[in-house]
Amino acid sequence: MASNPSDESKLRSGRWFDPDSLRGFGHRSRLKGMGYDDQDYRGKPVVAILNTWSDLNTCHSHFPERVQEVKRGIWQMGGFPVEIPVMSLGEMMMKPTTMLYRNLLAMETEEALRCHPIDAAVLMGGCDKTVPAMIMGAISADLPAIFLPAGPMLKARWKDQTLGSGSDAWKYWDERRAGNLCDEAWGEIENCIARSAGTCMTMGTASTMAAIAESMGLTLPGASSVPAVISEHSRLAVATGRRAVQLAQEKLCPSDLLTPESFDNAIVTSMAIGGSTNAIVHIIAMARRAGFDLTLERFDELSRTTPVLANIRPAGKFLMEDFFDAGGLTALLKQLGEHIQGSCQTVNGSTLAENIARAEVIDPDIIRSTGDPISPTGGTFVLRGNLAPSGCIIKPTAASPRLLEHTGSAVVFDTYAELKAKLNDPDTGITPDSVLILRNAGPQGGPGFPEWGMLPIPDHLLKQGIRDLVRISDARMSGTSYGTCVLHVAPEAAVGGPLALVRNGDMIQLSIKERRLDLLVDDQELAQRRKSWSAPKPKYERGYGAMFLKHVTQADAGCDFDFLHHGEETPDPEIY
Structure with a gap:
């Protein structure tokens, strides 16, 4: 039964589904054409699952299973899940570089959230540029959102050697060019170096950006360290879906969470984990979406005072699976003590300090103390x-x-x-x-x-x-x-x-x-x-490439499009 037109739902999606109007009729009837009843969605938070899965993205090859687990969590909390595929940025396959398309995914994320009847979103990403792209778009759309990292793949072995994807590929390729590795051995390494679904198991850009997302308060506590294919990751997906429904009810948006201190935490985290150099470009871009004019000077200031505590390749010895077993990011953040601003609010409703209060370092060689760092100053x-x-x-x-x-x-x-x-x-x-x-x-x-x-x-x-x-x-x-x-x-x-x-x-x-x-x-x-x-x-005279060249900023300004920086609020669509 159609609702009274004066009885507007407090949910944003109610603007689409509640009115006793021709448009409201159209919106409801199309859902029913897909087999949904009124009981499935009327008066319930609509939670979008923005899924960056693709058959050409190894890092996200487990997402078809995870998206069902996210849906399970949303149903459990009385929400209505809707999966919306968005562009998949698979680092290994896309040419000339996924960085060319980071801003395109950011635009798609922002507009997908804005134009649909959505009350909250789960952002599913992991492979390098998907993390900053989705967060940039979510910041600009400013609807309740929570990030679900893809998680690193399991560590690999070749004979008696532990392999780290990426880092060891470079190393053994040099040995082959030097004449120290035969074709047969090279083929054996190729067959085993990428052991499972998930992102690179070193502290590459994917794991760095996942850690940054957690330190900024945009994931559930501990989410950034969980390997992609273990049972904990499935439970994380369900829990993320449950929390997304609560976010819709609480109307907790990125603008309620992100502050200059949040971005300081992101920088400190990146330095302390010996993170990817790419993080600097992405953190600047995210900060400017949020309205903060972050510059390289701030990175330099915090680099000089932040020790490197994560003994993880390529700067250290171990891999992400070892880091998870040693206590993960929550343990490392606790080790940082006063370097982290614990009063920052996070997406689970608690402060960062509250989230890490019970964290424990299991292996002090993998997660060092500030008194025994890998380096006394930051990784970059x-x-x-x-x-x-x-x-x-x-x-x-x-x-x-x-x-x-x-x-x-x-x-x-x-x-x-x-x-x-x-x-x-x-x-x-x-x-x-x-x-x-x-x-x-x-x-x-x-x-x-x-x-x-x-x-x-x-x-x-x-x-x-x-x-x-x-x-x-x-x-x-x-x-x-x-x-x-x-x-x-x-x-x-x-x-x-x-x-x-x-x-x-x-x-x-x-x-x-x-x-x-x-x-x-x-x-x-x-x-x-x-x-x-x-x-x-110019390499491009038309299409997206031409737009990119016309509007992209330089590295020190985040390489975002100049027209996507924080500015006047973009209005929600009119629904007639």
């Missing part, structure tokens, strides 16, 4: 200098100590294709002291800011036992990567940043102690070079 450093006036970053815990203070001669590659073509050419002249430069690999130049920043070592140096060089680019690198790689140089070369002016043979000075990166060429010479520089032709 911000550098500045005349080569990066707007900043760049490096992960010193994953770099070679001998290269942290280094001056060397530049070997410049204008494109990744040129790098691949010339890297092993003896005439290129790469030595152990060289500084490899890759440019035109940033947001504009890539385009899309691809993960090309872990430039390969030439074969002849690998055969000499060299496994690291100073490498500088305006690109990103995978969170599973390692080495002395300076990344996110801003402004990028494609928009005329100083990286565009470097020439072969120029001397480059890197100083981690001083947190500087400098091109040792005088200003007059650089001014002459700039006169002959011209911007490269």
